[in-house]
Amino acid sequence: MIEIRNLTKSYPSKLGPQYIFKNLNFTFPTERNVAILGKNGAGKSTLFRLLAKSEYPDRGQILTNRAMSWPVALQTGIHPQMTGRENTRFIGRINNVRSLEKYEQHVQEFAELDKKFDLPVKNYSSGMRAKLVFACCMNIDFDIYLIDEATSVGDPLFRKKAKKTLKEKSQTSGVIMVSHELDQIREYCSSVVLIEDGKLRYFEDLEEGISVYTNQPKKEKGK
Numbered sequence: 001m002i003e004i005r006n007l008t009k010s011y012p013s014k015l016g017p018q019y020i021f022k023n024l025n026f027t028f029p030t031e032r033n034v035a036i037l038g039k040n041g042a043g044k045s046t047l048f049r050l051l052a053k054s055e056y057p058d059r060g061q062i063l064t065n066r067a068m069s070w071p072v073a074l075q076t077g078i079h080p081q082m083t084g085r086e087n088t089r090f091i092g093r094i095n096n097v098r099s100l101e102k103y104e105q106h107v108q109e110f111a112e113l114d115k116k117f118d119l120p121v122k123n124y125s126s127g128m129r130a131k132l133v134f135a136c137c138m139n140i141d142f143d144i145y146l147i148d149e150a151t152s153v154g155d156p157l158f159r160k161k162a163k164k165t166l167k168e169k170s171q172t173s174g175v176i177m178v179s180h181e182l183d184q185i186r187e188y189c190s191s192v193v194l195i196e197d198g199k200l201r202y203f204e205d206l207e208e209g210i211s212v213y214t215n216q217p218k219k220e221k222g223k
Contacts, residue, residue, distance in 0.1 A: 001063070001065050001066070002028035002030060002062065002063075002068075002144075003026075003028075003062070004026040004027070004060070004062050005025060005063065006023050006059065006060040007021055007024040007050070007057045007060030008023060008024070008057060008060055009057045010058055019198065021043060021057075021198050022198055024060070028193070029202065029204075030066060030144065031174075032174075032190050032204070033170055033174060033175040033176075033177070033188055033190050033191070034175070034177070034189060034192070034193050035177050035178075035179070035188075035192050035206070035209070036176065037185075037193070037194050037209065037210070037213040038194060038196065038213070039216060042195040042196065043198065044178050044195060045148075047195065048071050048176075048178050049074075052071050052076070052146055054070070054071070054076055066144050067144070068143065068146060069137050069140070070137065071148045071178075072145075072147060073130070073148040074148070075129060075133045077090075077091055077094075078121055078129065078132070080121050080122035081121075082121060083117070083118050083121065084111070084119065085104060085108070085117050088103065088104050088107045088108075088117075091136045091140075092104070095140050103139060106139045107132070108135075110135040110138065110139065111134070112131065112158065113128065113131070116128065127153060127154055127155075134153055134162055138162075138165050142173060143174060144173060144174035144175070144176060145166070145169055145174070145175050146176050146177075147178070147179075148179070163187075167187070167188065170188045175189065177189055189206060190206055191203060192209025192212075192213065193209075194212060196216070
């Protein structure tokens with residue numbers, strides 16, 4: 001169960017609060033893999049961060065009894081001064097991983113970091129850091145994975161491995177995905193939540209949801 005109750009979220013601006021959501025109520029279907037779609041500026045990233053608890057609403061709450069991953073592309077929880085191994089151990093601890101030793105080994109192998117696993121993350125390239133975060137996430141058994149362009153990291157061979165792993169996870173756990181790539185959404189998701197004018201609409205049929213999204217009228221300039 002993922003239930004949004006009376007949620008309001010805004011950001012300050014010179015013109016006053018800019019509301020993304022006002023008194024929003026919605027229940028996510030946790031038995032389906034869901035794509036979050038919406039125009040640029042509709043609130044996809046905001047909703048994603050709210051679900052991950054990396055941002056908080058002005059009012060209201062999100063209730064869940066499911067263990068959710070962090071949004072992989074955000075790379076939250078990684079400390080630049082710590083080594084890859086230390087970061088992995090820290091992430092394992094806060095997510096109650098039973099065997100930290102095995103977890104470290106699996107992450108090191110999956111991320112293909114070799115000896116660099118024991119270097120501070122501040123010395124990593126952006127690609128290396130993305131690999132580490134993806135490996136840390138995929139080696140924990142979450143109920144629901146929050147996926148945001150995560151399979152685009154690394155070289156072609158790593159991307160192939162990442163896609164294969166995510167496909168396996170999507171068949172045994174839930175997925176909530178934000179992506180501009182409709183082919184990727186078709187590969188991993190079976191339903192759509194469309195954000196439009198601060199409201200959420202659920203489409204059980206994936207293609208129907210994609211069709212409504214792609215046929216949304218464009219806003220005229222100045223409106």
